[in-house]
């Protein structure tokens with residue numbers, strides 16, 4: 001964990017603002033972090049990964065999330081792709097694909113479609129067998145890392161059930177088109193991925209085909225939710241630090257901002273938001289590491305609490321900084337835009353609440 005953290009500090013450092021404004025991450029950064037295993041750090045050592053626990057990977061994700069929301073988004077997608085391959089793939093598929101993901105290739109995960117957002121049961125992408133191949137047709141939208149990806153794990157209908165298939169973006173019939181000017185995580189390479197009768201070898205189909213769509217999706221999203229939640233802890237850490245440091249160093253009306261009680265209240269709330277989100281994430285990761293049956297709901301809880309706290313916390317941090325934080329390149333301004341999106345993805349606030357209500 002220590003060397004992975006150091007690599008992230010060294011390669012990402014304070015460059016996120018520059019990448020965010022450019023709307024691009026340097027490809028060599030992603031290849032280097034990828035080949036060091038940092039982007040999917042829970043992949044077992046025997047498959048070429050770092051073999052971190054969920055809790056250790058969470059800490060790494062929070063560190064990355066505090067520095068750069070776009071690079072953290074890449075890690076969430078890559079980790080989710082690796083998890084789907086680990087969970088659904090045969091031994092041969094794990095041996096074929098996982099070393100590619102820990103060797104510098106980049107992967108995206110594609111569920112969403114123009115008519116299937118919160119309601120993934122409306123997914124229309126079709127995966128069908130044709131001799132020794134499978135053929136994939138459909139349109140996936142808002143795919144994080146899509147613009148950088150070598151591989152996309154595509155979910156779709158297969159016969160009466162569903163399946164996930166690994167599609168190389170170099171395959172004939174794949175068209176990738178960037179989403180221009182997203183509100184946040186602007187350098188994460190969001191893209192529309194069109195699949196026009198894309199033909200891949202049948203051994204790219206993960207696991208037994210024709211499974212339950214909701215089970216497939218829940219398994220993948222559970223990793224994604226834990227990862228996003230830890231990323232939100234990172235957002236809260238950086239916002240709390242920026243707000244506290246500014247409030248202690250800037251004086252107005254004869255005393256530091258931090259000594260004005262209404263400003264102090266923001267600082268207290270930021271600390272509470274960060275600590276509560278961290279405990280929720282630790283709980284979800286402990287469930288993951290212990291193989292607890294409570295994991296699915298713990299991941300929803302962690303994602304929901306961490307995302308809402310990050311969105312509120314980032315807004316408070318901008319408030320504490322005033323005009324000093326009101327510029328696009330400032331870390332709190334970036335956090336404000338990035339955090340809002342965390343309330344939409346991997347199960348929006350509303351969808352998380354519906355899932356939590358079901359468990360109440």
Ligand code: FAD
Pocket residue numbers: 077108109110111112116117118119141142143144145182185190341344345346347348349350351354
């Ligand atoms: P809609 O489903 O149309 O929802 C709009 C609003 O209505 C939301 O507030 C929602 O909560 C609410 N709503 C919808 N249904 C209900 C309901 N039943 N009850 C109550 N409220 C409801 N997708 C991928 O597959 N892969 C990715 O890598 C990926 N990355 C993304 C990154 C970003 C930055 C963004 C913005 C999106 C990404 N997505 C990705 C898509 C994302 O998963 C969807 O945006 C999300 O599932 C919501 O779907 P939607 O945008 O179509 O909104």
